[in-house]
Structures are given as structure tokens and as C-alpha cells.
Amino acid sequence: MRRAAALAAFVIAAMALGRAITDLVPTGAAVDTPFTVEGRVGEPVDASFAEVEVTKVAVTPTIMGNPATKAGGRWVVVDTRITALRQPTVLYGATLVDASGTHHLASVRGADCTENPRLPTGIPWTGSFCFDIERSALDGARILFSRGAFGDNGDGYRRDSVADIHLGLEDPDALWEQTEAVNVAPAIVGTEQEDAR
Amino acid sequence: MGESSTTARGVIGRARDFVTGRPTSQKVGGGVAAALLATAPFGGLSRVPEPAPDPIRLGEPIEIGPYRVTIDQVVELPDLEPAVRPGPDQRVIVLDATVKNTSDRPDYAVLLLDQLSISGGGTVTDDNKDGASDDPTAVVVADATRVSVVNPGVEYRLALTFVTEGPWDGDTVTVRANRLEFVAEDPLTLDNDTWRDRGGTPYEGALALKRRS
Secondary structure, three states: OHHHHHHHHHHHHHHHHHHHHHHHOOHHHHHHOOEEEEEEOOOOEEOOOEEEEEEEEEEEEEEOOOOOEEEEEEEEEEEEEEEEOOOOEEOOEEEEEOOOOOEEEOEOOOOOOEOOOEEOEOOOEEEEEEEEEOHHHHOOOEEEEEOOOOOHHHHHHOOOEEEEEEOOOOOHHHHHHOOOOEOOOOOEEOHHHHHHO | OHHHHHHHHHHHHHHHHHHHOOOHHHHHHHHHHHHHHHHHHHOOOOOOOOOOOEEOOOOOEEEEOOEEEEEEEEEEEOOEOOOEOOOOOOEEEEEEEEEEEOOOOOEEHHHHHOOEEEEOOOOEOOOOOOOOOOOOEEEEOOOOOEOOEEOOOOEEEEEEEEEEOOOOOOOEEEEEEOOOEEEOOOOOOOOOOEEEOOOOOOEEEEEEEEEOO
């Protein structure tokens, strides 16, 4: 009888220990956390799958084209050069994240804006991502580039390399008030075409 | 008279013996079933009536998942070029609406479009000229582009367009919208943080139709 009670107590204690480990040890973070490489505008960032560089950022209410495309808030146009390093890659994740951690997705409403570029190996791809955002999204804005889409709870980044590039938008209020339209050039592959662009 | 009374007592007695011989669980089940049957004449077994839809009125916002939608007018047009090009006999019903993503997550316009339908005066085409569904399309009024992504806090004035087989019959369009519920964690499907139609009270309203040629 005493032995049976001891066995029952042992089983209950083992279950409690398992629950405590599940609740208290951040195993999820160890499984999900991406490998983030940070950078700034004009600075190539070496993520494992590609070298990523944001070359220029513009804020505008209008993207030129036929028709010109009006933002619901403002467009943040992010000119980018990306070179896949090891194998052809489709980039599903280009997400603007603001100071509050809110995510904003790229739009293809604007003429020649890009959403999911196909990157050949070793040849630079140059194009623009366009984000239609509200005012507060300019505060502390940065772009996360990843192979997977953001998805629910960032599951597209799981255990993968992510390039985290801070846009350095100083004086967001002044940027918000800009009215000059921006022209977005078509995406191209190759350095010679890039010069022509 | 005395013979029938004796027979009745015999039947009741046999029934009492039968019940007495049953296990307690069967007695309880039988009692519950009898109680349910007893409520039948008073509507106990009737289907519960579905609640009436919440009204849709022009100029008044409704909440459809992450979107706050305000329909300002409903218009019938022969076309909405260059965004929507119906056939020669077809018409376009436009819900002229402002749509704002009031949540803190980006979402796709298709989430809203899947919830909307119109009825009461004609047939919406199956393909709507842009896919295999009779859902509307979402066209930005400012530039006639089609919206796909709506980021948090961004508001658009949209033409939500339905292509119909012919001219609309009548002066009102009944607009119906499903209500969505946010599911943060779904242990059954593991599809977390999504908006779902869980059969909540929908919105519905008969809105005045304007005709333009």
C-alpha cells in the first residue's frame, strides 16, 4: 500500500515538473527565434540567404503612373538591391515594422511596386517595395526582409535569417506633409540594367 | 366498469414492476425523456428562432472583422471602366463605402469581400469578370486600382462592385454582411490569430438604389 502511494506521488511529481518546464522555460523562443542581422539605409546587410541593401527611402501621397496611385495614408517607397547568395530565392517577406511593433505589408497598387521578387543566384535584383501606411507607422520604421512571409505570430521568420534594416526616418511629421509625387522604376536584374535605371 | 378498472390497475402494476426492476441510470434517463416530452406542447422541442440581423443603414458604420465599413450610397452603373468592364447587357452595382482597418494587424481585402452579398432585385454573375466567385471587387475610388492589402489604421474610399446579369429590379438593394470573430488560439485547427465567421448575428439592410447611365 505504501509502495503504491509512493509510486502515485512520484507520477504526480513528474507530471508537475513537466508542466513547470513547459510553462517556465522559454522553449518556444529557442525554437522560433530568427537569426536577425541589423543594418541601416545605404549599408549592405549579409543575411544567410541574400545580401540586402536599402538604397533609398521616400515618403509621398502619390506614386506616379497611369493612373497615379493615391495612398490611403502615405506611401513609404523603399528602393532595394538584393543578391541571392547561394540559390535562386523567392522573397516572400518584406514587412515594415514601426516603433510599436505593428507590422505593415507591401502593396502592389502602385505601378512597378514589388511584392515577392524572384532572386537569381549571384545577380543583383533592384526594385522598390511600397507600403501604404498610417502616420504612426513612420515612427521608428524598419523593414524586415525574410524568405518566409510574416504570417501569424511571425512564423514565416522561424529559425531563418532575417535582415532588419532601420530606415532612419528623421522628422516623421515633415515627411508626412510632403506632397511631391514619387516615380517608381521597374524592377530589374543585373548591374548594367541597374545603371540604366 | 369494475373489469376495466381492474385491467388498468394491472397495467399500472406491471409498469411499476418494470420500472422498479431497471437500474438507476435508466430510471434517470427515462425521467429526463419524460420531462422533455412534457414540455413539447409548450414549445420545448421547437427550433430556437434565429435572431434578426442587425441593420445596415446608409452612413452608419458596421464592424466586419478588422474593418469598419460605412456604406454611403448604392449606385447602379452600366460600367466602371477602367476597373470593371461588364458585358453589354450586364450592370454594375456599386457600394460606395469607406473602409478602415481598425485592428493592429494588416489584413487582406478579400476577408471583407467574402462577407458581403447583395440580393433582392437581380442575379450577381458568378465570375464577376475577375475570378470564380460572386464576391465583389474592391476598387479604390481615387485611382481605380484594386486594393489587396489594408494596413492598420489606413482608410480607403472604395467602390465595392458586383456585376449583375441585367438591370436591377426595384429601388432597393438588400445588402448582407457576415459578422466575424477573432480567434486568438484554436487548438483544433492550430490556425491561430484569424478572423472567422462563427455564425454570429449578421448585418442586413435594404438600401436605396441610385441609377446612373
